[in-house]
Amino acid sequence: MAKLTRPMVRIHNVETDEIIDREMNDAEFAQYEANKAAQATAQAEAEAKATAKAALLTRLGITAEEAQLLLGGN
Amino acid sequence: MTVGRIPNVEGGIQPTLLTTTGDIIYASSASNPARLGIGSSAQVLTVASGVPSWATPASGGMTLISTTTLSGATTTLSSIPQTYNSLFLVISGVTANTSDNRIRCLPNNVSNLTNTTGVDGGTIQSADNSPIRLSERVTTRTSALNAFGLYLHNYTSTTSYKPLYFSGFYVQTAGGDIATNIAGAFRSNTAITSLVFDYGGTNTFAGGTVLLYGVK
Numbered sequence: 001m002a003k004l005t006r007p008m009v010r011i012h013n014v015e016t017d018e019i020i021d022r023e024m025n026d027a028e029f030a031q032y033e034a035n036k037a038a039q040a041t042a043q044a045e046a047e048a049k050a051t052a053k054a055a056l057l058t059r060l061g062i063t064a065e066e067a068q069l070l071l072g073g074n
Numbered sequence: 075m076t077v078g079r080i081p082n083v084e085g086g087i088q089p090t091l092l093t094t095t096g097d098i099i100y101a102s103s104a105s106n107p108a109r110l111g112i113g114s115s116a117q118v119l120t121v122a123s124g125v126p127s128w129a130t131p132a133s134g135g136m137t138l139i140s141t142t143t144l145s146g147a148t149t150t151l152s153s154i155p156q157t158y159n160s161l162f163l164v165i166s167g168v169t170a171n172t173s174d175n176r177i178r179c180l181p182n183n184v185s186n187l188t189n190t191t192g193v194d195g196g197t198i199q200s201a202d203n204s205p206i207r208l209s210e211r212v213t214t215r216t217s218a219l220n221a222f223g224l225y226l227h228n229y230t231s232t233t234s235y236k237p238l239y240f241s242g243f244y245v246q247t248a249g250g251d252i253a254t255n256i257a258g259a260f261r262s263n264t265a266i267t268s269l270v271f272d273y274g275g276t277n278t279f280a281g282g283t284v285l286l287y288g289v290k
Binding site: 007008009010011012013014015016017019021024028032035036039 | 139140142144145146147148149150151152153154155175274276278286
């Protein structure tokens with residue numbers, strides 16, 4: 001079975017100009033996984049909000065641009 | 075009497091006081107002429123302890139510290155020299171491999187100590203306890219049409235927050251070209267020694283360049 005690889009990271013030491021490309025270490029990978037979960041949650045929330053907004057506009061019978069106009073936005 | 079010399083009378087200044095081309099006569103005290111020898115090239119006349127002197131002017135301007143190609147899930151600029159007053163970064167042509175998201179910068183890899191507000195695409199945007207979100211809106215990952223100029227002031231301070239501001243341009247996923255102009259601060263008393271760039275935390279960079287300048 002092929003070894004599962006972790007995402008790569010790049011570290012550029014700007015003092016020595018040394019560039020290291022390596023796989024994430026444990027701490028970085030844990031943070032990456034946490035970000036992934038947070039992003040999935042945020043995306044689900046954004047999609048739910050967009051769906052609710054579309055449903056409300058449909059119920060009101062106006063477009064998003066017309067709603068923006070009512071709210072005084074540009 | 076020697077031709078070319080002023081008689082040695084009260085109030086006269088002997089030309090022999092001067093020895094070198096460019097020498098200047100000044101009063102080292104009342105009624106007491108003194109010689110100021112010519113300075114070195116590019117030195118400027120200044121005053122120190124109440125008398126004129128030549129001095130090398132304080133250097134200013136920007137120095138290119140590094141050029142970095144963005145790669146991987148994160149790209150870190152580490153060991154940032156602590157010898158400048160401010161940092162200026164030009165971030166451009168940023169693209170990602172996986173999904174559309176935001177182009178972000180995390181001072182010292184800290185994601186929750188930056189507060190910003192400003193105008194992004196004609197709309198007032200604020201972000202608290204965040205990373206520096208260069209593109210406030212979700213950004214088209216395949217578009218390299220983005221560029222930002224980011225200033226970080228007082229970055230070596232261990233006693234105060236770091237003011238920052240950036241402006242730039244990007245293409246948002248929802249459609250439309252976005253011009254952005256944001257200011258705020260990195261709310262940390264720790265000196266900034268590294269800057270981490272990512273594309274929303276779960277992406278990998280496909281391209282992009284960061285120029286790091288030190289500003290005196």
